[in-house]
Amino acid sequence: EGFVIRAVELNRSEGKITLDGVRDTPGMVSHLFQEMAGRNIDVNLIVQNSGPAGDAHVTFTVRREQLEAARTACEAVREKLGATAVEADANIATVSVIGVGMRSHTDVAARMFAALARANVNIDLISTSEIEIECVVRESEACRAHQALLQEFHPELE
Amino acid sequence: EGFVIRAVELNRSEGKITLDGVRDTPGMVSHLFQEMAGRNIDVNLIVQNSGPAGDAHVTFTVRREQLEAARTACEAVREKLGATAVEADANIATVSVIGVGMRSHTDVAARMFAALARANVNIDLISTSEIEIECVVRESEACRAHQALLQEFHPELE
Ligand SMILES: C[C@@H](O)[C@H](N)C(=O)O
Numbered sequence: 199e200g201f202v203i204r205a206v207e208l209n210r211s212e213g214k215i216t217l218d219g220v221r222d223t224p225g226m227v228s229h230l231f232q233e234m235a236g237r238n239i240d241v242n243l244i245v246q247n248s249g250p251a252g253d254a255h256v257t258f259t260v261r262r263e264q265l266e267a268a269r270t271a272c273e274a275v276r277e278k279l280g281a282t283a284v285e286a287d288a289n290i291a292t293v294s295v296i297g298v299g300m301r302s303h304t305d306v307a308a309r310m311f312a313a314l315a316r317a318n319v320n321i322d323l324i325s326t327s328e329i330e331i332e333c334v335v336r337e338s339e340a341c342r343a344h345q346a347l348l349q350e351f352h353p354e355l356e
Numbered sequence: 357e358g359f360v361i362r363a364v365e366l367n368r369s370e371g372k373i374t375l376d377g378v379r380d381t382p383g384m385v386s387h388l389f390q391e392m393a394g395r396n397i398d399v400n401l402i403v404q405n406s407g408p409a410g411d412a413h414v415t416f417t418v419r420r421e422q423l424e425a426a427r428t429a430c431e432a433v434r435e436k437l438g439a440t441a442v443e444a445d446a447n448i449a450t451v452s453v454i455g456v457g458m459r460s461h462t463d464v465a466a467r468m469f470a471a472l473a474r475a476n477v478n479i480d481l482i483s484t485s486e487i488e489i490e491c492v493v494r495e496s497e498a499c500r501a502h503q504a505l506l507q508e509f510h511p512e513l514e
């Protein structure tokens with residue numbers, strides 16, 4: 199498969215915002231993130247899935263000190279987005295596996311998720327890109343999750 | 357904000373699989389991706405959001421030639437995952453904005469989503485990492501989406 203693991207990372211400084219029932223029509227997330235930009239809220243992870251019923255589920259992370267400001271911003275646009283609910287959650291951590299040449303993520307993902315499962319860590323959110331797989335877990339499980347991944351990918355990280 | 361746009365990419369060679377109602381307990385996505393690994397299915401994007409009712413929504417992309425094999429694999433584990441539905445969709449395209457130093461994605465995301473909105477492109481799925489924002493759109497809107505992003509980020513790409 200040709201990929202090489204470069205790093206395993208832990209981020210405990212964020213909170214997440216979830217919007218449910220966002221109207222699945224053009225312009226909705228544009229409006230949401232224009233609002234974040236206008237209020238100088240720094241967004242890190244953004245994940246969106248679409249439901250079968252014309253609604254979408256959007257989650258994003260911010261530094262914890264900006265969590266309340268982000269929630270306020272979302273409440274301001276909630277109606278325009280058609281969102282049924284806005285929730286803020288400060289008790290998260292993110293663990294990431296970073297590599298190069300990750301054309302296929304299957305093996306890395308299988309190993310990462312298996313390591314977390316063996317540590318009995320529940321995966322709240324998954325986001326990927328060409329070089330990274332990120333999982334959001336409960337803050338209370340952060341250390342266990344991080345240790346599990348360091349152990350799994352230890353050989354390659356030497 | 358200190359980030360630099362490096363590339364705008366288009367990928368028209370994938371399909372996506374969506375599993376609804378996956379049990380939100382440890383071990384579920386591990387089982388799913390062990391199955392993919394065991395059948396040599398190459399997975400690219402993976403996105404998961406969790407619902408309020410102990411269920412999760414998992415979507416992943418594969419090359420179109422592997423879409424049916426991926427769907428078959430998911431059907432094989434569907435019951436064990438508690439998934440209510442498995443859907444395969446060949447008619448997608450992915451547009452990505454890649455940069456470095458993207459500590460905050462807010463401005464890039466706002467610009468990317470605004471450009472897609474102006475082109476009346478609907479965003480089906482969003483996935484992010486430190487250096488990349490990826491949006492899945494309809495295959496039929498691929499060109500329009502790609503053009504909109506090239507136009508928006510043109511200055512930085514020179
Ligand atoms: C849900 C949201 O992403 C919507 N589809 C949009 O394009 O803005």
Ligand SMILES: C[C@@H](O)[C@H](N)C(=O)O
Binds near residue numbers: 321384
């Ligand atoms: C939904 C799925 O990600 C589950 N939470 C798991 O950890 O496997």
